[in-house]
Amino acid sequence: MSVPITPALKDELDIVIPTIRNLDFLEMWRPFFQQYHLIIVQDGDPTKTINVPEGFDYELYNRNDINRILGPKASCISFKDSACRCFGYMVSKKKYIYTIDDDCFVAKDPTGKDINALEQHIKNLLCPSTPNFFNTLYDPYREGADFVRGYPFSMREGIKTAVSHGLWLNIPDYDAPTQMVKPRERNSRYVDAVMTIPKGTLFPMCGMNLAFDRELIGPAMYFGLMGDGQPIGRYDDMWAGWCVKVICDHLGLGVKTGLPYIWHSKASNPFVNLRKEYKGIFWQEEIIPFFQAVVLPKDCTTVQKCYLYLSEQVKEKLGPIDPYFTKLADAMVTWIDAWDQINSTGTGAKLPNGAANGKA
């Protein structure tokens, strides 16, 4: 089953990067990224300068910018943690977002060709999803594939895709204990598939190589409170993924995973990671059943309404685990307030921009 695809969305997609510690990063992606607008959200010391190479169209926000733009609501944006990237989702004016970490490089497909990750993400987002019934030949909308015998015809139109979750060759996205147990494991298996994650099934959403439709699901892409002053790290994208999946399932939106691969160049320090993850390892044993059980009421018809309902449930059901969840639930509300404030100014409204801005 074939769906017409326009794989370039120059004016409809922003690339959000949490920070850039490695200048090779942008050089390597130049052929693929240069036609898009970049939003860089600096996660650390605002006095440090990020030198963006010539030829990129970008805006850059540091902590001072975030504080100035959001005022007291800036409390919902993490500091000294890549979770701050979600500020970029909020201030973007585009329909689609692609976010990538600065230690992710261009991967090669099995024929040795450079993979245009962004093009594949766009294909994924423009193709429908099929969460209500499993197709054994994977994405039925891909060239050379279709729905197999026994797939109900009434379900073949699919539903809109809100999220495209890409994978990683070389260093897999493992938690600290797995990193410690398998320090040398590398992912060399190129699985040539894109698939819809079925309705009702949660997944670990990694923010390293992720695209989404901001108009469909943007307000749920909140990366929580991590890093400086918080008891936990490395659960920012996971938190967003759990919220996003529950809301997508409720609103009838699809989540895809699989292609494209990026090349994840280096493993982060497992000891540092263990310190960040430590509490999360325990907490997730209660968080997952919570998200598996939560039922959004029928009158939650927008992402914002769903998200605010979730925040109430988080406070009530997860608050007893640790005061952190009460704080997080409040931050979820603040995030929605800030999102609506920034995004209600109408098209063409001027947003106070970041420190560096524009065509360099």
Added chain:
Amino acid sequence: MSVPITPALKDELDIVIPTIRNLDFLEMWRPFFQQYHLIIVQDGDPTKTINVPEGFDYELYNRNDINRILGPKASCISFKDSACRCFGYMVSKKKYIYTIDDDCFVAKDPTGKDINALEQHIKNLLCPSTPNFFNTLYDPYREGADFVRGYPFSMREGIKTAVSHGLWLNIPDYDAPTQMVKPRERNSRYVDAVMTIPKGTLFPMCGMNLAFDRELIGPAMYFGLMGDGQPIGRYDDMWAGWCVKVICDHLGLGVKTGLPYIWHSKASNPFVNLRKEYKGIFWQEEIIPFFQAVVLPKDCTTVQKCYLYLSEQVKEKLGPIDPYFTKLADAMVTWIDAWDQINSTGTGAKLPNGAANGKA
């Protein structure tokens, strides 16, 4: 995460083949099948002779054998349809079954090596399943893979795998309408993955290349009433798959799909197929919601109890669609009666064997 695998189960696995119209079939599989016992269930005219090449250990049942062994209960076994293969599942005395169609040949992996489909199925069945949470790097128990960051540790032990569903290169398993619309489509995409189908998600189970644990799920592997005298065909494996998945989800058993591939050599006639599928195309629009909604009671603690409960529900909920479903519901009960009769004779009990039998 690595699990010890013993990929040969000579004394624990039977290969069930619905019929053999093509003598090349067994010759091609000889290196892989010769060490196993074959159960051949002849689907057509019992006076025709199937010449099994020398060197294979097999038993062969035709319609006369089925009638003699099951008596009046033989009514639950389809005639002139490959659905009759489930008789082989019933009379097997082994823990595992592999079933394959006679137009399926040995496929090659991307390096050009012959794929030992049976070995991969055995690996799949011996590895646990993970239906309660999605792992983005596919089967976490495969070499070079593991659970990714954010996967709850309490779920990493997995659950027992009951079914391994393999795929097809060359001719994909399409329904008649898709065959007609895309007569030249071939599947050339080798997706190097095995994955668990999540809990609560139904899938189209194809009987062409399928393995299962008979002790865990055997009594649910009933291929229904198809072919001679029935208003429908080509839904035998689908019917089994829907029942099996619902029961696996209820009993905490896993279903895997993906590798291994076989080479599906020829497409069946789409016009003949359309005639067989015609009613099923309409009916499945009601059957799928039925299976998605059915809830098995807690006291259904065995496959048999689950299956008998399903049969009651089929009669009540699907009976109004067409008298066929009332007949099918009765046949489901007969099947369980026959299964229990054949399988209650204790180990070592002598079963009256088929026409041809033994080491040729």
